Amino acid sequence: AQSVTQPDIHITVSEGASLELRCNYSYGATPYLFWYVQSPGQGLQLLLKYFSGDTLVQGIKGFEAEFKRSQSSFNLRKPSVHWSDAAEYFCAASGLTDSWGKLQFGAGTQVVVTP
Amino acid sequence: DAGVIQSPRHEVTEMGQEVTLRCKPISGHNSLFWYRQTMMRGLELLIYFNNNVPIDDSGMPEDRFSAKMPNASFSTLKIQPSEPRDSAVYFCASSYLGQTATNEKLFFGSGTQLSVL
Numbered sequence: 001a002q003s004v005t006q007p008d009i010h011i012t013v014s015e016g017a018s019l020e021l022r023c024n025y026s027y028g029a030t031p032y033l034f035w036y037v038q039s040p041g042q043g044l045q046l047l048l049k050y051f052s053g054d055t056l057v058q059g060i061k062g063f064e065a066e067f068k069r070s071q072s073s074f075n076l077r078k079p080s081v082h083w084s085d086a087a088e089y090f091c092a093a094s095g096l097t098d099s100w101g102k103l104q105f106g107a108g109t110q111v112v113v114t115p
Numbered sequence: 116d117a118g119v120i121q122s123p124r125h126e127v128t129e130m131g132q133e134v135t136l137r138c139k140p141i142s143g144h145n146s147l148f149w150y151r152q153t154m155m156r157g158l159e160l161l162i163y164f165n166n167n168v169p170i171d172d173s174g175m176p177e178d179r180f181s182a183k184m185p186n187a188s189f190s191t192l193k194i195q196p197s198e199p200r201d202s203a204v205y206f207c208a209s210s211y212l213g214q215t216a217t218n219e220k221l222f223f224g225s226g227t228q229l230s231v232l
Contacts, residue, residue: 043223
């Protein structure tokens with residue numbers, strides 16, 4: 001069965017420190033991959049996506065993600081977090097034969113930023 | 116651009132009542148998606164439309180749920196009768212789906228928080 005796994009439910013990071021959020025997928029073929037961010041009471045905003053090509057993807061708000069086929073992973077990183085980065089982050093995937101908007105989401109990782 | 120507009124933002128109803136959630140997609144978008152977010156199941160796709168036609172409703176939980184898209188600028192998700200387990204945040208999202216996905220993006224509304232008592 002197709003799945004997206006985010007191993008970390010909750011991460012606490014100090015402001016200015018680096019952040020890495022993990023995501024693993026299980027699909028028959030490499031799917032389209034996405035990272036979304038959700039602030040409290042808000043909808044989801046796309047940070048970045050990977051369809052093909054360069055395995056290091058740059059996104060908005062200073063985020064980047066690296067696709068590693070050998071590890072079936074698509075981890076999200078930010079070199080230096082800001083207090084405004086506190087939110088919930090979702091990794092998502094869409095199969096190549098599906099509408100790419102038909103997303104399967106991971107369970108999410110809640111990020112808390114401390115002063 | 117006002118983005119994807121959902122109404123109401125909050126809905127509180129009693130078990131057995133009919134609930135209708137509304138969505139106005141971004142003008143020019145040809146695809147619309149309804150997602151539901153719960154603590155237990157996370158985010159899950161309920162149904163999506165392309166050019167106002169339902170394409171995949173396999174995520175609709177049961178016959179109590181129905182969705183319509185009478186035109187390109189409006190969609191509804193109806194629950195009749197509602198049950199407490201339907202309590203969740205319901206998101207609508209829209210996009211333009213062309214022949215290539217490279218430059219496309221899914222835009223989410225702010226969601227409707229539904230509480231069924």
